[in-house]
Amino acid sequence: MNKVRVIVPASTANLGPGFDTLGMAFQLYTTIELRYAEKTEIRMNGPELDKLPTDKSNLLYQIAAQLFAEAGRPAPELLFEVESTVPLTRGLGSSAAAIVGALVSANALLDEPFTREQLFAMACRLEGHPDNVGASLFGGFVVATMPDTEQAAVPYVRFTAPEQLHALAVIPDFWLSTEKARTVLPDLYRKEDMIYNVGHSSLLVAALAQGRLDLLASAMQDRLHQPYRAQLVPGLSEILASAAEHGAWGAALSGAGPTIICFYTGETNRQQLLSFVDRIMVKHQVGYQTLTLLPDNDGVQVSKI
Numbered sequence: 001m002n003k004v005r006v007i008v009p010a011s012t013a014n015l016g017p018g019f020d021t022l023g024m025a026f027q028l029y030t031t032i033e034l035r036y037a038e039k040t041e042i043r044m045n046g047p048e049l050d051k052l053p054t055d056k057s058n059l060l061y062q063i064a065a066q067l068f069a070e071a072g073r074p075a076p077e078l079l080f081e082v083e084s085t086v087p088l089t090r091g092l093g094s095s096a097a098a099i100v101g102a103l104v105s106a107n108a109l110l111d112e113p114f115t116r117e118q119l120f121a122m123a124c125r126l127e128g129h130p131d132n133v134g135a136s137l138f139g140g141f142v143v144a145t146m147p148d149t150e151q152a153a154v155p156y157v158r159f160t161a162p163e164q165l166h167a168l169a170v171i172p173d174f175w176l177s178t179e180k181a182r183t184v185l186p187d188l189y190r191k192e193d194m195i196y197n198v199g200h201s202s203l204l205v206a207a208l209a210q211g212r213l214d215l216l217a218s219a220m221q222d223r224l225h226q227p228y229r230a231q232l233v234p235g236l237s238e239i240l241a242s243a244a245e246h247g248a249w250g251a252a253l254s255g256a257g258p259t260i261i262c263f264y265t266g267e268t269n270r271q272q273l274l275s276f277v278d279r280i281m282v283k284h285q286v287g288y289q290t291l292t293l294l295p296d297n298d299g300v301q302v303s304k305i
């Protein structure tokens with residue numbers, strides 16, 4: 001076999017209260033074609049990808065080389081050809097999509113020595129949390145936690161997202177790395193806030209599993225990360241406070257931000273939300289773009305070509 005192609009969905013993590021636990025995949029894709037080469041090269045086509053390294057220091061090569069090492073194989077020379085429409089470092093799981101894409105393509109090139117579950121465990125170790133990588137691997141909604149021991153499998157449940165559930169992604173014109181957005185979080189939380197989030201996250205999972213969109217506005221409330229990250233994302237507090245009065249079922253910071261997602265159904269609600277977020281972003285003088293995202297229920301797709 002000459003080449004493998006993987007198509008990986010982008011994702012949103014947390015969905016409000018499910019910090020490091022809940023993820024959802026979107027129809028917004030990174031495509032990676034991978035084959036052996038004489039000399040390693042990473043060719044990239046997509047907004048902002050030209051800022052990434054094209055040699056062995058690229059994240060894609062680093063991850064693929066780790067998979068080869070885990071399989072007991074020497075580090076190879078590889079050619080990656082990458083196309084992506086996923087905005088980088090904006091909270092839509094670009095790094096998770098890259099990690100999943102590199103692992104799945106390298107695994108396919110080696111004729112699949114590792115199962116999907118083993119790849120999930122590797123991806124979680126590399127990303128540090130299971131939310132985005134789980135959604136990129138399995139599609140739909142994924143609920144997962146890190147395993148209690150390094151050797152154990154990652155416990156997760158995946159379920160299908162309703163086709164009619166659209167997300168309006170409000171994507172500010174600035175980067176916010178996950179690393180930076182985690183430094184503003186406290187080390188200790190009040191008992192009341194922990195109880196609040198356990199309740200809301202549990203309610204959210206149950207509401208999503210049963211298609212109870214009417215519960216999202218209250219179930220998506222969070223006290224663990226959004227209140228602290230609001231200082232880094234102008235307009236976030238106002239959008240979260242009032243999106244439900246302007247056409248949204250519920251809203252959240254997407255992953256570590258700065259993107260904000262507003263769940264809605266129907267064109268009338270989309271138009272109402274667009275005017276609402278525009279008023280707030282203009283008031284804060286923040287440039288932004290919007291994307292209308294549909295759920296991806298398939299997860300990563302791999303083919304040999």
Ligand SMILES: Nc1ncnc2c1ncn2[C@@H]1O[C@H](COP(=O)(O)OP(=O)(O)OP(=O)(O)O)[C@@H](O)[C@H]1O
Binds near residue numbers: 058059
């Ligand atoms: N296709 C890619 N190829 C190589 N590296 C990538 C690719 N996509 C993302 N990355 C790396 O991942 C970094 C972004 O990771 P980060 O976790 O900060 O943001 P994100 O994954 O876009 O957002 P979030 O984790 O909040 O959803 C980029 O700066 C780049 O180093």
Ligand SMILES: N[C@@H](CCO)C(=O)O
Binds near residue numbers: 013019021255
């Ligand atoms: N759960 C992660 C997602 C971003 O990688 C966070 O919010 O920091």
